[in-house]
Amino acid sequence: MNDTEKFTGPISDKALERLAQYVHYLRRREAEGLEVISAVTIASDLGVYHTQVRKDLALTGLVGVPKVGHKVKDLIKAIEHFLNWDNVHDAFLVGVGNIGNALIKYRGFETSGIKIVAGFDVDKALIGKEINGIPIYHTDKLIDLANRLKIKIGIITTPAEHAQEVAEMMVEGGILAIWNFAPVVLKVPPDIIVQNVELYSSLAVLSQKLKSKLEADGDIPQINEEEQKEEEEKQK
Amino acid sequence: MNDTEKFTGPISDKALERLAQYVHYLRRREAEGLEVISAVTIASDLGVYHTQVRKDLALTGLVGVPKVGHKVKDLIKAIEHFLNWDNVHDAFLVGVGNIGNALIKYRGFETSGIKIVAGFDVDKALIGKEINGIPIYHTDKLIDLANRLKIKIGIITTPAEHAQEVAEMMVEGGILAIWNFAPVVLKVPPDIIVQNVELYSSLAVLSQKLKSKLEADGDIPQINEEEQKEEEEKQK
DNA sequence: TAGATTGTTAATCGATTAACAATC
DNA sequence: TAGATTGTTAATCGATTAACAATC
Numbered sequence: 001m002n003d004t005e006k007f008t009g010p011i012s013d014k015a016l017e018r019l020a021q022y023v024h025y026l027r028r029r030e031a032e033g034l035e036v037i038s039a040v041t042i043a044s045d046l047g048v049y050h051t052q053v054r055k056d057l058a059l060t061g062l063v064g065v066p067k068v069g070h071k072v073k074d075l076i077k078a079i080e081h082f083l084n085w086d087n088v089h090d091a092f093l094v095g096v097g098n099i100g101n102a103l104i105k106y107r108g109f110e111t112s113g114i115k116i117v118a119g120f121d122v123d124k125a126l127i128g129k130e131i132n133g134i135p136i137y138h139t140d141k142l143i144d145l146a147n148r149l150k151i152k153i154g155i156i157t158t159p160a161e162h163a164q165e166v167a168e169m170m171v172e173g174g175i176l177a178i179w180n181f182a183p184v185v186l187k188v189p190p191d192i193i194v195q196n197v198e199l200y201s202s203l204a205v206l207s208q209k210l211k212s213k214l215e216a217d218g219d220i221p222q223i224n225e226e227e228q229k230e231e232e233e234k235q236k
Numbered sequence: 237m238n239d240t241e242k243f244t245g246p247i248s249d250k251a252l253e254r255l256a257q258y259v260h261y262l263r264r265r266e267a268e269g270l271e272v273i274s275a276v277t278i279a280s281d282l283g284v285y286h287t288q289v290r291k292d293l294a295l296t297g298l299v300g301v302p303k304v305g306h307k308v309k310d311l312i313k314a315i316e317h318f319l320n321w322d323n324v325h326d327a328f329l330v331g332v333g334n335i336g337n338a339l340i341k342y343r344g345f346e347t348s349g350i351k352i353v354a355g356f357d358v359d360k361a362l363i364g365k366e367i368n369g370i371p372i373y374h375t376d377k378l379i380d381l382a383n384r385l386k387i388k389i390g391i392i393t394t395p396a397e398h399a400q401e402v403a404e405m406m407v408e409g410g411i412l413a414i415w416n417f418a419p420v421v422l423k424v425p426p427d428i429i430v431q432n433v434e435l436y437s438s439l440a441v442l443s444q445k446l447k448s449k450l451e452a453d454g455d456i457p458q459i460n461e462e463e464q465k466e467e468e469e470k471q472k
Numbered sequence: 473t474a475g476a477t478t479g480t481t482a483a484t485c486g487a488t489t490a491a492c493a494a495t496c
Numbered sequence: 497t498a499g500a501t502t503g504t505t506a507a508t509c510g511a512t513t514a515a516c517a518a519t520c
Binding site: 010011013016017018019020021023024025028045046047082083084085087089097098099101102103105106109112113114152153160161176177179183184185191193195196197198199200201202203204205206207208209210211212213214 | 246247249252253254255256257259260261264281282283318319320321323325333334335337338339341342345348349350388389396397412413415419420421427429431432433434435436437438439440441442443444445446447448449450
Binding site: 038039040050051054055058063064065066067068069070 | 499501504
């Protein structure tokens with residue numbers, strides 16, 4: 001009976017995202033030699049509420065010790081287990097362009113549940129080659145290989161216009177979860193897990209906020225009369 | 237008086253992220269030859285509510301024509317203007333590893349407000365070289381160059397342990413907005429814009445959902461009694 | 473005109489934040 | 497023991513969803 005997690009509905013994405021943050025933070029603190037930590041400390045270092053940290057940690061079934069806190073090592077273990085990061089899944093990556101290449105070369109995700117075992121592309125110049133020991137096949141082979149190797153995770157790093165067809169091939173190949181870097185809303189069966197990395201959306205937030213900031217600071221020349229009036233209003 | 241935007245508080249990140257999605261979707265539809273589109277169509281294609289699309293579009297000051305909809309071209313223009321994507325800012329990137337390299341090579345962000353004009357690293361093997369015509373300097377030069385070129389945007393693609401110091405250098409160099417790919421919560425003055433790309437968080441969501449799914453499907457051998465009982469409960 | 477579409481206002485929902493009780 | 501910490505329950509807030517009114 002090592003599984004004391006009580007049944008709860010699906011966990012919110014936000015909570016899962018924070019848990020990943022906690023792990024990275026805790027690994028760093030552990031490397032510094034810290035052995036015990038309180039939710040209050042985690043919260044203040046990461047800029048969130050301590051009650052939120054506790055709620056998130058509770059999702060993993062963790063129980064802390066009043067007055068003491070949590071053992072850093074146990075926390076890391078428990079979160080990693082909860083996120084399934086102690087269980088590495090093989091993954092296929094389709095689209096060996098700039099980002100695809102970077103993800104294949106980068107081995108850092110292997111401590112986060114994913115190991116890329118093959119790349120796929122339609123570029124003849126790439127097919128048959130290896131990148132860091134990982135073979136690149138023609139995308140034609142995707143469905144068959146995914147089925148045979150029982151691959152569960154697919155990564156899409158193709159140009160936007162090919163993302164949908166690749167997603168469909170992945171589904172046909174029995175892939176259950178797609179990590180999608182293309183700026184496209186994929187249409188897949190409802191039971192397929194899709195996690196989008198929206199770089200352009202992230203950039204949109206950055207860009208628009210910078211614009212607002214520059215305008216507020218008066219750094220932009222073409223300020224119109226209405227805005228100037230508003231400025232004056234504020235100063236009163 | 238081309239600026240009919242009324243004053244509203246800061247726009248929510250979610251809304252900005254969706255606006256970026258709309259642009260990409262609309263660009264694709266425009267390429268297909270579509271000239272007019274309704275909020276209802278956008279919504280159903282992207283899987284969101286039409287009232288939400290309208291609210292988001294309203295943020296940009298756009299006004300549609302009842303019974304007709306919006307001109308695709310105008311929509312794109314308005315959203316791009318709102319996101320400040322028609323105004324390209326020069327950016328510095330620090331950390332020319334796998335991801336840094338990919339971002340430097342990839343020119344796609346130049347239609348989304350960002351142009352990387354220099355890379356920085358501490359690796360002697362990289363310094364002095366060019367990647368796609370973009371020079372790589374020693375990180376020592378960052379502060380001075382950022383100040384002199386009045387760079388406003390910094391991109392952090394260093395290992396986690398160096399992200400904080402790089403962020404501090406950026407702030408000292410007068411950089412106002414940081415696009416951070418390191419899994420670290422940066423501590424910077426409150427007026428500095430930080431936008432994190434949380435790849436590990438994204439992976440955490442994927443990983444945990446896949447785990448839940450596999451468990452639900454019974455694909456994992458070690459199913460315990462409690463879970464089996466729950467399964468039986470459901471089937472009634 | 474009728475109807476498709478727009479835009480806005482109200483209701484619901486979920487996540488965040490705050491307040492409180494429990495414990496080593 | 498007193499107090500720091502945990503864990504939980506209640507209040508607030510904001511975003512999503514639904515319902516309605518306006519218009520070419």
